[in-house]
Amino acid sequence: MFPRLSPLVLVGALACSGGDLVAIPGSTTRVAPAEASQSATDMTLHIFGDADDCAGELGEKNLSLCLPYMDRASGQVRVAFRTQVDGTAWASALTAGDLMVSHKNQVLPENGGDVRYVVIPHDPEPTSQLYVLLLDVSGSMQNVDRNASRSRMEKVRAALLRDDVADAFFPGGDVQTAVVPLVFSSGEPRPLVPELLINSKKEFKEAIRTKLQVGGGYTHLFRAVKWSASDLMKLEPVQNAIKLRGMAPVIIALTDGFNNEDDLRRDAKDVCGDNAPRLEGLLKFLDELRRGTKITERPNVFTVGLGTKAWPKQSAPDPRAESAALLTVSTTRLCGRYVAERIDGGSLEKKGVDNVSMEWIAQAGGGRSYVRKDTAGLAQAFKDAASTRYKWFELRYQVDPHHLRRKFQTRIRLLSNQSIEASIAFHPSGWIDAPPGTLGKDGWAEPTPVSRTAVLTIPLLGALLALGYLPSARYNVMRALFNRVARPRK
């Protein structure tokens, strides 16, 4: 109380004490300096907070997209951010599904009612990557699905041989990439080529065309993923690629069914519930591995399912709502009422791909999960996994405009590692506002130039001043109408 009582404070306030808030040009909003979490990992999120920050990092041309912006009329908010390591930009391939966005500490649902948000990447940056293709060659891959003309393995082969997929793995130019094709069924995965790494498009296509065959056996998916993320990374060619050539490892695991380790159990056949502790072990392993590995050497795990979802109404826990359950796998969550159902020989493998396990693995592995049933879908999934990385991103979201009628904080958190987050606080003026944003074709508002205020002000001012002449005009007209002005006739 007393500091405000002091006349010095009053004088100080009047004498332009703006505090640490920064005004956003063209708006009546001010923002507090962005805050980033200090996590144990070496990656952070950086939200661009002011013009200097934006211009210094992204250049003047991106200034309008980079500055924080809120439009009270449409309820839209925009912030620009980037991922960085040790204070320097680290290109990444984030999408809306990779982020948890909070507005005033309320987590926004990814797709819900009036609320929506998108992440728009900017400035693609070619990055060196090492793709580990972990392909299921178990016996079921030779099956031909209903209404299909070719076997599952043929679909995978066709997808990998497409030019656009090969281009995604080997973009050329100055970017160094390599592919490690592995096949797995029972036991540890096996390399498709003796030299382990493939460095060119031609070799890649040749290997897929000639050497990718169905091998038979069971589907040790979880073991294969674990081996790829740990033991494979210790092999010398892979170490060289990662440490000497600066390639970031990306594991893409493809399967057509469930993890099935029947051959390791002599007492009984695998049932769905058996996979729960195995999956939990894998998730904890991946989580620990990612936390303990430098980001430049940390493998991201993508999963691709071939077929249809076995559990179309189930999914892995939503990190936005169930962060505590991310690494705890319950049998009911994983299998529903099919906990005791046999995987092989029962109805489960016929149901389709274990999409819940695959989503869970991708979440823990910092990647994404896809389930596709045709060649084009598979190709798209491979391309997405090998997607370009971007220097910075825009986050745009829309909430009910009422939520912008006082200060608020926007928080961004990575779903793959929830200790990585950044936030920025908006302080809109409670009294006046700049012109509402101009809605583009995509429905997102762009800042309206301040000069547009003249569109409201000038006509209104003109009307007020013109109305001032109305009494005298009316008076003269009335006198003329009632013949008060002209000299009467004799």
Next chain:
Amino acid sequence: MNIFLIPYTWMRHFSQALICAAGALMAWWAALVWTTALSPGWAVYWDGAWYLTILIGSVTFTSLYAEGALRRWPIYQRVLRAGGAVLFAAGPTFVAYWGWNDYIGPAILGLLWEDAGRDLGEPTLVSLRYRVISFVASGMCCGVSCAVFRRLQNFFTHLGGGFAAGLASALVWYVLSDSTFEYGYNDVYVAGALGAVTFGGMFGLLAWPIPDELYAGWLRVMTDTRFGRRIPIDGLDGKQRERFVGHYPRGLDLFLPANDGVLELHVSIVVSTDGGDQSYRARGLTIAPTVVTRLLEKIDLRYDPRRPAPLATRLQSGDRIVMGDPGRPTVVEFLMLPREER
């Protein structure tokens, strides 16, 4: 503003409202451009104080400057007076804003709502509940300042005008900015502009209507003979005056020929300033036809010898006095024109 462009009709009362509304609109624009194009140098807490001060400063200046223009004061005098009033209003506005948001508001509203203190101190909150008092207090500061610089004339009119202006402005500002109302805009852009216009308009309308003393009554001949001839019936010294109309050739104020049916002393117009308000009356001084006509009304002012005094009626601007033969009458009209009219 120019008194010659403001005829003496009921619409004259809106002139001050319009000019003050224009001043308020310019203030809103200035505040907006300052905040958006130039970086506001003050803390967020003072956003409201600055905005309200700019708003009421502009309205105060406009009101007093406009009065000076109507009264033909020298420009330096207008600027000094209006500028002084702005400074006089600004300080109390800041103090009122600060006092309400930090001390009085939390103490009073805290009894009604648990979070009142916290929300009052939150400068970014768009809320009628917590902002209306700041609007009203600013309006009253505006009224007091104008009244002081008008030598405390109509003090309570000014105070009430400021109160009403603040209240109406807050209502318009809030209702238009809130989408829960049917015609709300969701944003404070249009609402802010129209809220400011409302403040200026209400203050101009209620605090200082254009006084009658700026006008004077005139008689103007409307018939062919001496058409357009006019005389003022002014009472600049505040004393009663009487002007005579007739054909008596010497000493009459308005001569009209006997051929047109006008008698020596036909009618007289009296001005009096009872209670500060001017009032004009016409007296019939002859038994010849003398009628005052206005819309849907005719008043016969012929002299009745049985009465001790001539008949008289109050005159309004635009009334016509018809004298002489009804078939070929002589007509003069009574007009209220700016006192400076010559």
